[in-house]
Amino acid sequence: MDIEQNQAELIDNFVKQASAQKGTALGSVILEATSHPSLFAFSEILAVPTIAELEGTENSVYLKVLQLFAHGTWSDYKSNCSSLPQLVPDQVLKLKQLTVLTLAETNKVLPYDELMMELDVTNVRELEDFLINECMYAGIVRGKLDQLRRCFEIQFAAGRDLRPGQLGSMIQTLSNWLGTSDNLLVSIQEEIKWADTMSELDKKHRKEVEDRVEEVKKSLSVKQAEVEFRGLEDIYSEPGGVMDYEEDRSRPKRRRHPRS
Structure with a gap:
């Protein structure tokens, strides 16, 4: 099954789950969606009326988490972590993957130094392992690791949800x-x-x-x-x-x- 078809089926499943829940119960749906290893698009889930109804309520934090995964990056989370719940390891991994996709939107040659700073990676070996195992093997990016020039040359990158505006x-x-x-x-x-x-x-x-x-x-x-x-x-x-x-x-x- 290709990644596009898999995404469509996953999105349809989570949209149905979110439509059937309200309030606090939506927290577990959002947690599962943002932790799923094969889901990288969230705009359709955000558009579910029951999700939109979380705005301004005591459960609005769940909405903010979903918005973060739809449009944000790891740096955005670190800047606003005080107003957001602590992410589980699968969510951290997912957000860092999405961060690579965001960086690839504007530049097809990503310097190692920039990637290490954005992803909180301390050395080149760890960075390259992440790009190979968590990004290229996942099918969300294709590219070439250039150790001599210390950069990642993007050949393909999956698109993210459109941000407001x-x-x-x-x-x-x-x-x-x-x-x-x-x-x-x-x-x-x-x-x-x-x-x-x-x-x-x-x-x-x-x-x-x-x-x-x-x-x-x-x-x-x-x-x-x-x-x-x-x-x-x-x-x-x-x-x-x-x-x-x-x-x-x-x-x-x-x-x-x-x-x-």
Whole structure:
């Protein structure tokens, strides 16, 4: 089963559980969801009416925990841990995995020093083990560990839930991309049109050159024939030529007297 299908089934399961519970009972549902090793998206669970009803109640802390896993990072938890319940080890692991996904949204080359600081990791070996075993093996990222440059080169990273206000920014980014693509398409079409025009001009020029070459060949053939014909005329009209030879043949030959 691929990760997308698995996510969809898990989300559907937790949405049904959250819809059937209220108040304090939602705490166990949220704890299970945020601890699950294969679940990395929480916006659909956040949208469940019974979850939204926790806002402003004595159980609002459960809502804050779910919001943290939907949009936050490990650093966000450390900054607000006094107002949040202590996380269990599985939740800590999950939040650190999500932190890597957040960092990958803005930079495809993540320095080891930045990762160690964001994840509270003390050495490179521990960091690389985490990236390999908890991120790449989990299928949420693919990349290359560059020990020489001390960085993690991201090739793929799963997306996180959209943060409040992020949708508008994403729409604007996509609109800008679409505009750039349209301009590029127009430019390509103009280049194709120019290339077609130049090709036609080249064909026309080549045809004119070939026709001119044929004309020159024909002209040279005619001139050569004229030269050869004139040469023959000169031969037959020269003194001592054919006519003189015929006249010479008609003259009586002298007899030679025998030697005594």
